[in-house]
Amino acid sequence: MQSIYAMHQNDSDNLEKEEKFLFNSIENIRDLYLIMLSALVEIRNSEEDFIEKSSKKHLATAEERNPNKKFINNQVLHMLAESNPLNIAMADRNINNWKNNDDYILLLLEDIKKSEVYQNYMHNNINTFEEDRDFVADLFTDVVAPNEKLYEYLEDNKLTWVDDIPVVNTLIAKQLRLVEPPKEGKETFNVPRLYKDMDDKDFVKDLFRKTVLNNVELAKEFIDKTPNWDTERIAEIDAIILKMAICEFLKFPSIPVKVTINEYLEIAKEYSTPKSSIFINGILDNLVKDYQANNKLIKAGRGLM
Known part of the structure; x- marks a missing residue:
């Protein structure tokens, strides 16, 4: 509908050009999906880097020398980082947005640390895969996905993403809640196909x-x-x-x-x-x-x- 509307607005009769744009827009939905998931991985990596640097400070505090590593040891975040299908898809689509825009990751990490979801997770003695999974799903749904700065960045990056963001975020939230513990010889996280067939x-x-x-x-x-x-x-x-x-x-x-x-x-x-x-x-x-x-x-x- 939007592509046909764009053709009318531009008074275009180049069907092949407009069709190519339509399919590129659909491909970009996959990019958005990969960018949102990679944000979780980069947030975890950023916190790990911060903890490591803090521990090496000349006048490190007791807390900095012996930090709470529950967040960076989260099993689901590790699973995402090590997922072959996810890493291959990101390489194929050249997804490296957060390497060039790490300020957004730092902003997200700051908001995460202020959140009730994070505080509850970090200050309990539960250490199960199920808790890690529920935490990541809640973190994405309640803190990452609704982040206004992140939304502005995505909107500025590609205008067509405005309509795709809710669909992609809903899919990711659903996937995260269904993640299962790792099994020998089985991929634990798969990137869904754009088309059924x-x-x-x-x-x-x-x-x-x-x-x-x-x-x-x-x-x-x-x-x-x-x-x-x-x-x-x-x-x-x-x-x-x-x-x-x-x-x-x-x-x-x-x-x-x-x-x-x-x-x-x-x-x-x-x-x-x-x-x-x-x-x-x-x-x-x-x-x-x-x-x-x-x-x-x-x-x-x-x-x-």
């Missing part, structure tokens, strides 16, 4: 291309159903949402009608005007009835209506 990736390309290439025809499908609204009065985002939904109705026989309607109503609620979802729901509902009456809606498979 090739069909998933093809769907992105097909929906984008079919909506753009059939722009005029798709618009005609709903213009007659909105007698009180001329094309200029329909919000551009609403028009794009309607075209994409109609494209799924007519050109993607395996996608259930209800799934299409629900998906685009959610998109409308998130990105368009307060009343858009009601307007779009009314149009799509009328179109489905019309298509069914005229045998124009052909869906394959069970339970697809």
Whole structure:
């Protein structure tokens, strides 16, 4: 939707260029995921470096000579640092953001040390994998992910990440809570795939291309159903949402009608005007009835209506 909207705004007709940008934006979601996870590793490394330097000071205090190493010995943080899939993915995508922006890591570490999550963890006598796991998950959810400075950095780095941050953070939080203790010969932490399979990736390309290439025809499908609204009065985002939904109705026989309607109503609620979802729901509902009456809606498979 955003890519089609960008094409309209830029008055672009270069389909290949815009499609490439779309797939680059999706690839960047993986980069965001890797950057957020690597922040946890770098925070731990930064604290270890601080402890080591403090212990070597000429006039080190008793606490500096014998520091509490529970944080830097956290089993889950070690697991992340030593994860082959994570390290390979970071190398492939050249993720080294925190090496060049270590001031953000120091700010995060400072906020972490002030947090109740950190204080409770550091001052109890529990030393189990489960506690380490719950601590890292809580730390990420309550302190790292909501950090305003971190959010500003990510927003400045790539504008497309603004919408991706909540999705990525939710995925990471879920992953961290499901981490299991290390097992011999088994990877303990894996980087999820961007696409479920090739069909998933093809769907992105097909929906984008079919909506753009059939722009005029798709618009005609709903213009007659909105007698009180001329094309200029329909919000551009609403028009794009309607075209994409109609494209799924007519050109993607395996996608259930209800799934299409629900998906685009959610998109409308998130990105368009307060009343858009009601307007779009009314149009799509009328179109489905019309298509069914005229045998124009052909869906394959069970339970697809």
